[in-house]
Amino acid sequence: MSTFVLAYEPIIRLAAFLLVFAAVAGGERLAPRRPLQLSRLRRWVHNLGLTALNVLLLRLLFPAAAVGVAAWAAAQQWGWFNVVEAPAGLAIVVSVVLLDLVIYLQHVLFHAVPLLWRLHRVHHADLDFDVTTGARFHPIEILLSMLIKFAAILLLGPPLVAVVIFEVLLNATAMFNHGNLRLPPRLDHWLRWVVVTPDMHRVHHSVADDEANSNFGFNLPWWDRLFGTYRDQPRGGHQGMTIGIHTCRDPRIVARLPGMLWLPFRRELGTYPLNRRSWAGPGEGRGPQRVVEQEKGRDGR
Numbered sequence: 001m002s003t004f005v006l007a008y009e010p011i012i013r014l015a016a017f018l019l020v021f022a023a024v025a026g027g028e029r030l031a032p033r034r035p036l037q038l039s040r041l042r043r044w045v046h047n048l049g050l051t052a053l054n055v056l057l058l059r060l061l062f063p064a065a066a067v068g069v070a071a072w073a074a075a076q077q078w079g080w081f082n083v084v085e086a087p088a089g090l091a092i093v094v095s096v097v098l099l100d101l102v103i104y105l106q107h108v109l110f111h112a113v114p115l116l117w118r119l120h121r122v123h124h125a126d127l128d129f130d131v132t133t134g135a136r137f138h139p140i141e142i143l144l145s146m147l148i149k150f151a152a153i154l155l156l157g158p159p160l161v162a163v164v165i166f167e168v169l170l171n172a173t174a175m176f177n178h179g180n181l182r183l184p185p186r187l188d189h190w191l192r193w194v195v196v197t198p199d200m201h202r203v204h205h206s207v208a209d210d211e212a213n214s215n216f217g218f219n220l221p222w223w224d225r226l227f228g229t230y231r232d233q234p235r236g237g238h239q240g241m242t243i244g245i246h247t248c249r250d251p252r253i254v255a256r257l258p259g260m261l262w263l264p265f266r267r268e269l270g271t272y273p274l275n276r277r278s279w280a281g282p283g284e285g286r287g288p289q290r291v292v293e294q295e296k297g298r299d300g301r
Helices: 002-030 040-061 065-076 088-112 114-124 131-135 139-156 160-177 185-191 198-205 222-227 257-265 288-299
Strands: none
Touching: 002 065, 002 131, 002 160, 040 131, 040 139, 040 257, 065 139, 065 160, 088 114, 088 139, 088 160, 088 222, 114 139, 114 257, 131 160, 160 198
């Protein structure tokens, strides 16, 4: 079984990615939640170009990826489940849940540490919110995320199958919850008890600081409720909210691959502390211009 998983893991993940991407993209065409500001083709070329660059970089640096680390940990008897005997089904379920918790904590960390936020803001700077946003991350963030995942695997010692399931679920749910999808309200209400829905995660991409510093979950929605970072709806409604970062609204920067790669190194975009969870008053978060002016005032520029 382990040999099969190692041999076919890239094919399994690619097949799942293509299937879910096609399903979400098709749903966006049939029932879009919001109109897009920029052309779909323009954004997709650059967002998916960044995704392809990340995949190439990961395969060059870490050919065996996370499942290879899990196989190595098993051979060395490293990690909890490689030392303590547990039923296979229980080990798989617990491993998937705990790895998802690691991703939640990592996401919070990338908002809390200014240097890490500089990398993560490439994801948030997208002026629209659709399936390609779910795969839009700076290469350095992708590498750091993979190293954090490796460390978690070495400590946990999850079964190889659990790692593959987790990777497939994480990629699939990231595309789903970034989808520009209009779900029936009742369906969304019940779904967000078991998985992060597009309406739930879209709040996290608001320009308003207090809204963006909520709903950090990518797959399981329980962590936000447990740790007090859950927010049900955006203040101005999903049609009225502004997507992106209030200090960077130039499509020449945030919607082009060269601009995305250079974005972490731009000095004028300011900081984004995690504890900025309050709302200053009417106007903030409802339009980028007012918030940009307020941000400049706070930073003394």
